[in-house]
Amino acid sequence: xxxxxxxxxxxxxxxxxxxxxxxxxxxxxxxxxxxxxxxxxxxxxxxxxxxxxxxxxxxxxxxxxxxxxxxxxxxxxxxxxxxxxxxxxxxxxxxxxxxxxxxxxxxxxxxxxxxxxxxxxxxxxxxxxxxxxxxxxxxxxxxxxxxxxxxxxxxxxxxxxxxxxxxxxxxxxxxxxxxxxxxxxxxxxxxxxxxxxxxxxxxxxxxxxxxxxxxxxxxxxxxxxxxxxxxxxxxxxxxxxxxxxxxxxxxxxxxxxxxxxxxxxxxxxxxxxxxxxxxxxxxxxxxxxxxxxxxxxx
Amino acid sequence: xxxxxxxxxxxxxxxxxxxxxxxxxxxxxxxxxxxxxxxxxxxxxxxxxxxxxxxxxxxxxxxxxxxxxxxxxxxxxxxxxxxxxxxxxxxxxxxxxxxxxxxxxxxxxxxxxxxxxxxxxxxxxxxxxxxxxxxxxxxxxxxxxxxxxxxxxxxxxxxxxxxxxxxxxxxxxxxxxxxxxxxxxxxxxxxxxxxxxxxxxxxxxxxxxxxxxxxxxxxxxxxxxxxxxxxxxxxxxxxxxxxxxxxxxxxxxxxxxxxxxxxxxxxxxxxxxxxxxxxxxxxxxxxxxxxxxxxxxxxxxxxxxxxxxxxxxxxxxxxxxxxxxxxxxxxxxxxxxxxxxxxxx
Numbered sequence: 001x002x003x004x005x006x007x008x009x010x011x012x013x014x015x016x017x018x019x020x021x022x023x024x025x026x027x028x029x030x031x032x033x034x035x036x037x038x039x040x041x042x043x044x045x046x047x048x049x050x051x052x053x054x055x056x057x058x059x060x061x062x063x064x065x066x067x068x069x070x071x072x073x074x075x076x077x078x079x080x081x082x083x084x085x086x087x088x089x090x091x092x093x094x095x096x097x098x099x100x101x102x103x104x105x106x107x108x109x110x111x112x113x114x115x116x117x118x119x120x121x122x123x124x125x126x127x128x129x130x131x132x133x134x135x136x137x138x139x140x141x142x143x144x145x146x147x148x149x150x151x152x153x154x155x156x157x158x159x160x161x162x163x164x165x166x167x168x169x170x171x172x173x174x175x176x177x178x179x180x181x182x183x184x185x186x187x188x189x190x191x192x193x194x195x196x197x198x199x200x201x202x203x204x205x206x207x208x209x210x211x212x213x214x215x216x217x218x219x220x221x222x223x224x225x226x227x228x229x230x231x232x233x234x235x236x237x238x239x240x241x242x243x244x245x246x247x248x249x250x251x252x253x254x255x256x257x258x259x260x261x262x263x264x265x266x267x268x269x270x271x272x273x274x275x276x277x278x279x280x281x282x283x284x285x286x287x288x289x290x291x292x293x294x295x296x297x298x
Numbered sequence: 299x300x301x302x303x304x305x306x307x308x309x310x311x312x313x314x315x316x317x318x319x320x321x322x323x324x325x326x327x328x329x330x331x332x333x334x335x336x337x338x339x340x341x342x343x344x345x346x347x348x349x350x351x352x353x354x355x356x357x358x359x360x361x362x363x364x365x366x367x368x369x370x371x372x373x374x375x376x377x378x379x380x381x382x383x384x385x386x387x388x389x390x391x392x393x394x395x396x397x398x399x400x401x402x403x404x405x406x407x408x409x410x411x412x413x414x415x416x417x418x419x420x421x422x423x424x425x426x427x428x429x430x431x432x433x434x435x436x437x438x439x440x441x442x443x444x445x446x447x448x449x450x451x452x453x454x455x456x457x458x459x460x461x462x463x464x465x466x467x468x469x470x471x472x473x474x475x476x477x478x479x480x481x482x483x484x485x486x487x488x489x490x491x492x493x494x495x496x497x498x499x500x501x502x503x504x505x506x507x508x509x510x511x512x513x514x515x516x517x518x519x520x521x522x523x524x525x526x527x528x529x530x531x532x533x534x535x536x537x538x539x540x541x542x543x544x545x546x547x548x549x550x551x552x553x554x555x556x557x558x559x560x561x562x563x564x565x566x567x568x569x570x571x572x573x574x575x576x577x578x579x580x581x582x583x584x585x586x587x588x589x590x591x592x593x594x595x596x597x598x599x600x601x602x603x604x605x606x607x608x609x610x611x612x613x614x615x616x617x618x619x620x621x622x623x624x625x626x627x628x629x630x631x632x633x634x635x636x637x638x639x640x641x642x643x
Contacts, residue, residue, distance in 0.1 A: 035427040037375075037434060082619075089623045098373045098572070099626045101430045102564055105375060106622060109561050109615030116608035222608075226557065230435040237428065268446035271439040278432060279420045286428070 006142050007263045008256060013148035015255020016155035020210035021232025022239065022247040023162070024203040029241050030179035031199040032083060034100040039207050040229035041111030042078065044222065046071035046208030047215050048119055051126050060129035060216070064154075067208035075204020079197045082107065116222045123219040132217070151213050158209060159248065162202075166244070175199055227271075231258075234278045240288020250289065321494065332486050339478050348474045348546070349586050354481035355542040356582035358488045360567050361575060362535035368573030369496060370528035371508030376433030377536045378560035379440040384410040384537025385544040385555065386450060389458040399460045403484065403541050410537020411530045418529035429529075437560040441552035455551025458544040481542050488538060493575050495531065504528055558611065562588075565618040571627065588613055 021039065028036040036042075049070040054063025086103050130146040166172035178185040178192040179199070186192045214228055235254045239246025254277065261273040281288070339347055359377060366372055374380075387409035388402040395401075417432070444450045463476035495501055506514040507521045515521050544550045562585055570581030592610040599605055 029427070035431055037430075086623055089626070098367055098371070099622050101373050101375075101427070102568055103619060103622045105561060105564060106615045106618035109611055110619060113608040113612035113615060117604055117612065120604045121607060226438045230438050233431045233435065237431065241427070268443075271442055275435060275439060278435060279417075282420045282428060282432070 002142070003263065006144055007259050009144045010148060010263075011256030011259035012252060013144075013151045013255075014259055015235075015252035016152050017210055017213045017228070018231045018235045018255050019248045019251035020155060020158065020206050020213070021228050022235035022251045023244060024207040024210070025232055025236045026239070026241060026244055026247040027199050027203040027206070029236070031175070031196045032079075032100075034083070034104060035233065036104050036203070037101070037229065038078065038104040038107035038111065039203070039232070040225045041108040041115075042071060042074050042204050043207035043211035043228070044220075044225045045074055045111050045115055046204070047211030047220060047225070048115055050208065050212045051124060051215065051220055054126060054212075058127070060127065060212075063126075064209065064212050067212045068205040071208025071211075072201040072205035075207070076197050076201040078107065078204070079200035083200075084193070112222050119222075121222060123221055125219050126212075126215045128216040147216065151216075154209070154213065158206065162206070162244075165202075171195075171198065175202075231274060234274055234281075237278060238281050238289060240290045243288070243290040246288055246290035324490065324493065328486050328490050332482065335482050336479070339475060339482075344472060344474050347472070347478045351474065351478040351481040351542075351546050352586050353579070353582040354478070354485035355539055355546060356563070356566060356585045357485045357578050358542060359536055359539035359563050360570065360578035360581045360585075361489060361492045362532040362539065363563060363567040364572060364575055364578055365492060365496065365535065366528055366532035367567065368571075369501060369508065370504040370525055372525060372529065373430045374433040374529070374532070375430055375560055375564065376435075376437040376440075377563045378555045378557065379433070379436040380410050380414060380533045380536035381540025381543060381559070382440050382444065382550075382552075382555035383413050383533075384540030385458070385550040386444065386456070387537065388541035388544060389456040389550040390449075392458060392460075393456060399480070403538060406537045406541035407534040408537075410540070411534030413537075414533020415526060415530040417533075418526040434560075437557050441555060444552045451551070453552065455549045455554070457548065458541075458550050459548055460545050477546050480545065484538065484542055488535060489575070489578070492535065496575060500524070500527070561611075561618075562614055565614050565621075568626075569617060569621050573627065584617075588617075 021043070024039050024043075025035060028034060028039070046067040050063035050067025052063075053066040054060050057063070082103070083100070086100060128147050130150045132145050132147050134142045134145045136142075164172075166176060174185070174190045174195045175198065177188065178190055178195045182192045185195075210228060210232075211225055214225065218224060231254060232251070235251035236247050238250030238254060239248070254274065257277060258270050258274055261270050265273075335350070339350060342350075359381060362380070363374070363377060366374055384406035388406040391397060391405040392399070392402040417436070420432070444455075445453055450456065460476075460480065463471045463473065463479075467476075496504075503514065503519050503524055506517070506519060507524060511521050540555065543554060547554060566581035566585045567578070569584055570577035570579075589610050592613055593606070595613075596602075596605040596609050
């Protein structure tokens with residue numbers, strides 16, 4: 001019983017990090033119809049910035065703030081200077097369908113090499129904002145640590161801010177409208193191109209937080225966020241790629257599921273488990289858990 | 299009865315057994331190319347011979363991408379993973395069953411194609427982003443999976459030794475030249491079969507699906523079945539390439555089939571023109587040339603570790619981005635457009 005509870009709690013904290021990555025992917029997918037594989041690269045770059053600030057100032061939260069800002073700027077920059085140019089040029093022929101995906105892949109490679117050339121490939125470790133040792137109750141120490149609870153709280157705060165932004169502000173309405181139907185949104189007077197860039201910026205900032213949180217558990221290398229991208233994608237697919245709520249639920253389910261495998265079966269099967277979940281969802285419910293009998297677009 | 303006859307025709311065309319003069323001419327052309335390559339192999343030094351084997355390996359791998367992306371319009375980012383499947387299948391066959399080399403290569407094709415069919419059933423019938431993401435997940439995770447199982451040899455991997463060249467070739471015949479001969483022979487066969495497949499009914503229907511999947515289905519094509527078939531054939535080719543790669547480095551290890559390999563392959567395919575089969579040879583040359591150029595650049599800039607490990611990636615990604623923006627359908631199409639404009643004026 002106690003082990004089950006621990007598994008649930010740790011699963012929640014793992015899943016909440018996946019939720020951020022998965023949200024970043026869904027935000028971009030909704031507005032641009034591209035799975036942004038460069039998200040891992042953008043998050044990595046912002047995490048390196050955050051890492052530098054956090055190590056120099058010895059304040060994790062200052063680093064996190066800088067990671068958010070760097071991620072947002074980079075995200076907006078990628079959309080403005082890269083995706084717009086791409087859509088202007090690659091608009092015909094057999095490559096039309098594949099060009100955006102391949103382009104984000106190229107961008108991931110580019111950011112990775114630039115980060116590698118700047119910071120090198122060494123393992124960097126970030127001082128975590130809270131202890132990684134589990135809480136102790138009397139004689140018993142459980143694996144759930146203050147850092148885990150801090151992760152859950154941080155993600156919850158960010159999710160609440162995002163929910164308020166999307167539900168209560170004009171900007172959120174514009175974002176939702178231009179994701180739902182760009183043409184109609186444009187006719188209603190929304191500057192869709194600008195709105196899309198803002199969406200990319202939000203996704204970039206959220207990705208930066210995910211990177212910083214993962215890095216406070218593990219080392220940072222130019223490759224350390226690849227797995228986060230994969231699990232974020234799986235979570236987004238579970239949620240149906242379209243729905244932000246679905247992405248969060250999918251991520252929490254995936255986090256708990258993978259922690260169950262980790263605690264009860266073994267490390268070697270974690271990735272296989274995640275991959276099997278992906279295949280199962282694609283086979284059984286390809287529209288995701290949030291689908292309401294709607295035909296998938298795109 | 300009718301469909302059986304049709305199927306036999308297609309099979310005959312794919313293996314080139316039918317006596318169509320076009321196929322015979324192509325066969326003659328491939329023999330000629332092979333003969334010229336063998337003569338060239340005798341005239342250049344060891345390093346170039348080895349690189350020739352690498353080019354042959356990349357050629358097969360790129361053909362698998364061209365078949366999948368250029369013809370059937372699906373994106374796979376996990377060709378490196380499929381190559382790993384082929385490599386491990388070949389090594390396990392050769393090490394455990396002591397069968398001849400060719401059967402190891404056949405096994406690589408078979409296992410990778412089955413694996414592809416299984417994966418394709420789940421993902422290939424879905425649209426672009428799902429397949430791209432699933433294959434990317436595979437490319438990220440497969441090396442790690444191979445690390446976990448002891449029968450796959452863990453981090454150091456498995457030996458894959460095709461043996462010394464036969465003695466009747468004489469003492470001058472080096473190991474690398476033997477690799478080159480095998481790789482070139484396999485690549486020529488693979489390209490011949492692939493080009494026949496692409497010109498067969500399958501190739502045409504794949505192009506129809508890529509062009510407009512709805513219109514293709516309305517003309518009676520079972521699009522999702524044919525997409526899975528394309529994914530499976532492409533995986534088989536990738537598996538073959540993986541086995542050839544394993545031969546050239548004499549082992550199968552997770553470190554040989556990295557995400558970077560998958561990225562490099564996509565880059566090669568885009569650079570050479572994603573829907574042109576002859577282009578794959580050019581793509582192979584480029585992929586072998588990039589590390590050489592990066593090495594030369596790195597040593598002229600100073601010999602830091604960082605430069606050596608990240609400069610090739612930088613060149614690859616910059617090339618990929620530039621080509622996907624400015625020549626998304628390959629340099630061939632831009633040339634055609636250019637001449638078209640000229641003749642219009």
